Amino acid sequence: MSFSTQSVSDDTLVVHVGETLDFRNADTFKETVHPPIDAGKHQFILDFSDTDVLDSSGLGAIFSLYRRVAAHDGTVVFANTSEPVRVVVELTRTYKVFPQYDSVEAAQAELT
Amino acid sequence: MDERLILVVEDDATLRELLSYRLETHCTVVTAVDGVDALEKIEARRPDLIVSDVMMPRMDGFTLLDELQKQKDTRAIPFIFLTARTDEDARLTGMRLGVDDFITKPFDMKQLVSRTKRLLERVEVFSNRLDTQLGHDFSQRLMPTTLPKVSSYELFVRYEPSQQGGGDLLDWHQLDDGRYFVAIGDVMGKGLQAKFYAYSFLSYVRASLRARLTDTPRPADMMAHINTLLLSDQVLTDTFASFLLLVWNPDAHTITFANAGHCRPLLVDADAAHLVTDSDLILGLTDEATFEQHTLELEPNTAFVAYTDGLLEQPTADGDTLGEDGIRRLAQNAFSAHLPADALWEAALDASPASTYNDDTLIFWLTRTADPSTAFTHVSAPTDAEA
Incomplete structure (x- = not known):
C-alpha cells in the first residue's frame, strides 16, 4: 500500500492518505513523507477523503512527521477529515496540533 | 507480506536456472555462481535460506559455509548442501561445519521444494515463539x-x-x-x-x-x-x-x-x-x-x-x-x-x-x-x- 503525493508549491506537499493508515502501512507512510522533508517540504497537507481506518500506529506515523517538520517550523494540516479520523483526533486531543480544513484547496489557501 | 528470500549458489548454469525456476513458486530467489559471488549477494541482502553446491570455482561451498559461520549475523542462516550421492566425505565435512540439510544429486525437485519449505517454516515458528516469549516477559513486568x-x-x-x-x-x-x-x-x-x-x-x-x-x-x-x-x-x-x-x-x-x-x-x-x-x-x-x-x-x-x-x-x-x-x-x-x-x-x-x-x-x-x-x-x- 503506497501513498500518492503531489507537490503544490516549493515547500508544500499534499499526501493522499488512501483508505487505510494503520500498523500494516505506517512504515511505508514514514518512508514516503520523510525524504521530501530533507528536500525542503515543510508544509504537509494530509488528505483523508477516502480514509476509513486510522489506528494508533498510523497516528504515530503522522506524529513522527509532525516532530520532523516542527523542527523546521513547518506544519501538518488535515483536509477532508473523515469520521473515523475525526474520532481518533478527538480522543487524542490532537486537533490542538493539526488544523483541520474542509478541502485541500482551503488548506492550501491558508498555508500560502 | 514480505516474501522469503532463497539464495541458490551453483556454478552449473542449467542447474542454477532449474533450481531457481522451481523454488520461485513459493519464494523470491537470487542466484550466485560461486562462493565469492554468494558472499557479495548476502552482503547486499541477507537471505532466509541458502541452497549451495559443494564443488565450485573460486570459493567452494565448504569455505562459503565456514565464512558465514564466522559472522554473527550470517551464522544462523539455514544452509542446505547439494552433494553427490556417493560423496560421504563431503557429508561429514558439511556436518562438521554445521550444515542444516543435504540434498543428493541427481535430486528429486519435489523433495527439494518440500525440504526448503519445511526448513523455512521451522525458522519462522522458532522466531515467532521467541517473540511471543519476550513479549510475554515484558507484559508481565508492565x-x-x-x-x-x-x-x-x-x-x-x-x-x-x-x-x-x-x-x-x-x-x-x-x-x-x-x-x-x-x-x-x-x-x-x-x-x-x-x-x-x-x-x-x-x-x-x-x-x-x-x-x-x-x-x-x-x-x-x-x-x-x-x-x-x-x-x-x-x-x-x-x-x-x-x-x-x-x-x-x-x-x-x-x-x-x-x-x-x-x-x-x-x-x-x-x-x-x-x-x-x-x-x-x-x-x-x-x-x-x-x-x-x-x-x-x-x-x-x-x-x-x-x-x-x-x-x-x-x-x-x-x-x-x-x-x-x-x-x-x-x-x-x-x-x-x-x-x-x-x-x-x-x-x-x-x-x-x-x-x-x-x-x-x-x-x-x-x-x-x-x-x-x-x-x-x-x-x-x-x-x-x-x-
Missing part, C-alpha cells in the same frame, strides 16, 4: 500482580496482552500519607518494540515517583516531566504515549487526575455512566503542550473506570468500533456484576465479530462501596506463557 486493599473500596483489574502486542501499562504506589499514585498508560505502536518502550517508560515513571516521594506528587507536573523526556531523549525519538495519572485519596474519597490523550475514563453508578472529559494532548508531540489536573469526588456506590484503546478500537458487528458510547453502555451493564472489569471485557468481546482483541486491553475498575468493611481486590491477567 502490570502489577497485587492491588491495594482499602476500606470501602473494591478494585478490579483485567489485563490481556495481545498476540501482536501493544504497550499498555499499569502501576500503583502507596504514598506515605495513605494516598495512592496510579499510572495507566499506552505507549503507541505494536509488537515487541512498543512493549520495550512501555517497559523503559514505566521504569522512568517509577524512578521519578520515588525521587519525589517526599513531596506531594502532582499528576500534571509528572505529565510535563514525561513529555519533556520523550521530546529530549534520543532513544525515545518517535515514541508517543497516552497517560492517565491519578492520586487516589481513599480517606477523602477523591481522585486527582491528569489525562494526556488517554481514553477518557468513566464514572459509573447504578443509573448512568458519564465520561470524565477533561484531557490534554498526548505525550511526545510538542513541548508547547500544557497539562492540567482535576479532582473528582467518588460518592458511595460509584465506580471510576479507566481503560485503554484496545477496548475502544475493537470492531463491532456493524463494522464500526466499540467507541465511547459502546463502552459507556457496557460499563453500565457491568456495574452490578460480581467482577465488573471481567464482565466489561467479556461483553465488549461478545459484541465483536472477532474472537480475540486486536490489541492489548486493560481495564482498571475502582468502586467505592457504601460499606466501610468492604476491602476487595481482584486481578485477571494471564499468568502462563502458553495462555
Whole structure:
C-alpha cells in the first residue's frame, strides 16, 4: 500500500492518505513523507477523503512527521477529515496540533 | 507480506536456472555462481535460506559455509548442501561445519521444494515463539500482580496482552500519607518494540515517583516531566504515549487526575455512566503542550473506570468500533456484576465479530462501596506463557 503525493508549491506537499493508515502501512507512510522533508517540504497537507481506518500506529506515523517538520517550523494540516479520523483526533486531543480544513484547496489557501 | 528470500549458489548454469525456476513458486530467489559471488549477494541482502553446491570455482561451498559461520549475523542462516550421492566425505565435512540439510544429486525437485519449505517454516515458528516469549516477559513486568486493599473500596483489574502486542501499562504506589499514585498508560505502536518502550517508560515513571516521594506528587507536573523526556531523549525519538495519572485519596474519597490523550475514563453508578472529559494532548508531540489536573469526588456506590484503546478500537458487528458510547453502555451493564472489569471485557468481546482483541486491553475498575468493611481486590491477567 503506497501513498500518492503531489507537490503544490516549493515547500508544500499534499499526501493522499488512501483508505487505510494503520500498523500494516505506517512504515511505508514514514518512508514516503520523510525524504521530501530533507528536500525542503515543510508544509504537509494530509488528505483523508477516502480514509476509513486510522489506528494508533498510523497516528504515530503522522506524529513522527509532525516532530520532523516542527523542527523546521513547518506544519501538518488535515483536509477532508473523515469520521473515523475525526474520532481518533478527538480522543487524542490532537486537533490542538493539526488544523483541520474542509478541502485541500482551503488548506492550501491558508498555508500560502 | 514480505516474501522469503532463497539464495541458490551453483556454478552449473542449467542447474542454477532449474533450481531457481522451481523454488520461485513459493519464494523470491537470487542466484550466485560461486562462493565469492554468494558472499557479495548476502552482503547486499541477507537471505532466509541458502541452497549451495559443494564443488565450485573460486570459493567452494565448504569455505562459503565456514565464512558465514564466522559472522554473527550470517551464522544462523539455514544452509542446505547439494552433494553427490556417493560423496560421504563431503557429508561429514558439511556436518562438521554445521550444515542444516543435504540434498543428493541427481535430486528429486519435489523433495527439494518440500525440504526448503519445511526448513523455512521451522525458522519462522522458532522466531515467532521467541517473540511471543519476550513479549510475554515484558507484559508481565508492565502490570502489577497485587492491588491495594482499602476500606470501602473494591478494585478490579483485567489485563490481556495481545498476540501482536501493544504497550499498555499499569502501576500503583502507596504514598506515605495513605494516598495512592496510579499510572495507566499506552505507549503507541505494536509488537515487541512498543512493549520495550512501555517497559523503559514505566521504569522512568517509577524512578521519578520515588525521587519525589517526599513531596506531594502532582499528576500534571509528572505529565510535563514525561513529555519533556520523550521530546529530549534520543532513544525515545518517535515514541508517543497516552497517560492517565491519578492520586487516589481513599480517606477523602477523591481522585486527582491528569489525562494526556488517554481514553477518557468513566464514572459509573447504578443509573448512568458519564465520561470524565477533561484531557490534554498526548505525550511526545510538542513541548508547547500544557497539562492540567482535576479532582473528582467518588460518592458511595460509584465506580471510576479507566481503560485503554484496545477496548475502544475493537470492531463491532456493524463494522464500526466499540467507541465511547459502546463502552459507556457496557460499563453500565457491568456495574452490578460480581467482577465488573471481567464482565466489561467479556461483553465488549461478545459484541465483536472477532474472537480475540486486536490489541492489548486493560481495564482498571475502582468502586467505592457504601460499606466501610468492604476491602476487595481482584486481578485477571494471564499468568502462563502458553495462555
